[in-house]
Amino acid sequence: MKTRVAELDNKKIIIVDDIVPTGEIEDFFTYVNGLSFYKHERDDEMDEYPIFSVDFTPEVFESDTFIGEKAKELLLANYNGNYRLKRSYINMSCYGDIEFPHYDCGSDEKDITVLYYVNHKWDYRWGGETLFYSNQDTRITVLPKPGRFVLFPGNIEHTGTVPTRICKIPRYSLALKYELAI
16 A cells, blocks of 8 residues: 655645555446446536536445445544545546536535545546645646545545546546544
């Protein structure tokens, strides 16, 4: 396992590689590639250009999938508190889609987002990076490397960029959104 920590406005963004075996990366990608996606995921209420996504039952995903179990394990190892998975879903974006910078929770909330990049292969020339912003300027960029996890406070502004024109496959990203249980 390789872990890298970046700081943005005194908040940790944790990037974890080499924690998912190749076979699990392949199997999960194959599973996701066969799902039925619906065009309804919006970055915020003003977003007029939804992208395709599919939702999972949070408790089932967390307990019944290798990826869900690893995400929870990483969350517990890196953040203090009693967190509950409130939403789990996969976004599918393709060249020509539109994504907008957004927050996953309010500035005073302590939610944590865990991203998992689902694709079993990815060429850096295909783009699709996740961008993290501070004061409306890009500060941290994370490539959607297969099997990579990214953990961050949901109150950091971010966006998942769409693939470039030379990318002929969808970019899949799993988002697990945890809230601090009271």
